Amino acid sequence: MPEEQILDAGAIAIASSTHLSKIVNLTLWKNGIGPSGAAAIFASPHLTNLASLDISQNILRGLAEALSGSRHTVRLRRLDLGRTRLGTAAVACLSGLPSLADLSVLRIDEGELDSAAATVLATSPILKKLVRLSLNFNRIGNEGASALASCANFARLDSLNLGNNEIGDAGAVALASSSLLGRLTDLVLAGNDISDRGAFALVASPFSTQFKVLSLRGNPIGPAGRKALIDRFGTTVTM
Template identity: 35%
Template sequence: MAEAKDIDDSLEFLRHFEKYTENPDLASLIREKLSLDKKSLDLLGCQLKEDDFKTIAEASPLKSLLLLNLEQTGLNSAGLQPLSASDCFSNLSNLSLANNNLDDEALFFLSKCKALKLLKELNLSSNEIGALGAKVLSLAEDMGNLESLNFSYNRLEPLGIKSLADSRLGRQLSEINLRDTGIGDEGLKFLAQVPPLEKIMKIDLSDNSLTHEGMEVLARSEVFPNLKVLILNNNHLGDDGIYAMAESRMFENLDTLVIHNNGLTTDSAISLSTSKSITRLRTLDLNNNDLRAEGVEALAGSNNMKDMETLDLGENKIGQDGAKALAQSPNCSGLKSLRLNNNNISDQGAMALAQSSTLTRLESLYLENENWIHAQGIKAMAESENLTSLRRLVLALNVIGDEGAIYLANSQQLSGLHFLNVAGNKLSPKGEDALQKSTVLTNLEILEIV
């Protein structure tokens, strides 16, 4: 009986598109991109015409869709208008409209859609939406279940953020991506003035030219009392911005903090290590700053690291002393993933990690790029009884040579590896063959040599 129903559904599908579309290729395309259970339609990268969107909007066989991906399809306001007026998507929980040509007018049509009552995730990234579009969407009355909103790479600016944050829609969101939306410090000041957004648990504020001035105002507010994940990459917070955060009670529930490229120095590491509020982190990513060995020593000596599972201190000029501080820290005993790329940790740093009696839970270790690890450092790692939990090891762009490759190929201690990257290590066919034909690394699923 199930087979008969599937045949009936397929016939209904074909009859609809034969009757209503002038583009025979559209029917074939949708059949190809529609999931077997007819719950998901992924048209990513398929260039469509305005009439195609109208046909899709009228396609009753697509009523059961839960997920619709229209990224990079050439969608504009004229194409979104019939989609928004349709009741065909009344079961949608996930809608992606990223990387198109949607403007403020398009957001007006979307805000008036009556069929998105069950929608939970909306992706509007990389369009042409401004402050007016954000305000229009914030007034939507039929998105009462929306939880996640991605507005990244649009030009919302401070007024758009103010409209969104001070709205019913803003207050119901649990996750919002505002990366590169032009909000600046003024936008943070607007956020600081709105009533607490108690449901927000994750926010991305990367690439917004934020400085310590905006962060100091935000940190004194209570706008995000339950925030767990905060991403602030590529801003200008500096040490003063981190100090303000470390002193703020608003961040006491954070478990993930990501702050790439913000001009942070040893002082920022000290602020985090002595913070009385940011004490529950499980993930800390400070890649591409300037913490130095002294900053790592401060972090490693802090009880605030006790719950840490993922730590990224790549590109921080930590050297071998920084690696040694981590290797010797009892506060790092819970680490499962450690990244120290571009840090010149040398063989001495690699040996310290290998000899560590506290980093025994590591499953992923990233030591790529300009760490100057030679065969001697690899030998220590290959013979280490402390790294037997490793499943992922990245050593790209070091100087391990054939000798180091052979140590890896014969390592019983690293036999649990599933992923190994040794690209850019000047291996000859001898070293490559040793790895490719290893009778020890039998669990390897991916080996990257070139």
């Protein structure tokens, strides 16, 4: 039900319905839903088979407060929170929900997230089954990239999108030094501030052996760095 403008009242009605227990996939993007409507979906006792929820392009700032104090029973495997202005407090709340322990795909593009949010995700005791994580167009910076690089919880992660996140060479070096890199097949670092130093670190990394996609478009990488990347990764890398 994308772009139907169901608002909070509609989301609460969906969450309260006893006739929707067989729904597996629910798409509610761009519907004018706020924190109370989203919280109702997460806490619904009826959406027992729901595995995939797309609630992107709704303004969910304040979700942390809406979620607090309620029981959360929906056990999702895929969750899209892109372009929701989610904020770090809501990420901290979601990262602690036991009902999200089976989550394998998480997208929070344009979520107004900072380095603290990345640290929360990296240290979550719940999100250990993530396979794909997308944080495109946030502000996690070098500190956030370093936190993700040092994460011991992402043993299953194979796709990581950190495009447009104000990440510089220090963040690239941290990722290049991490065993996390050895598990990734897709790594997006487009639109950041990575120069030759970061490029050379990725080239020299003993862990960067599995890439099918390495995106470095829109970074200030010079001719020497570009040549080194192409020599190492061939057509896998895009710049």
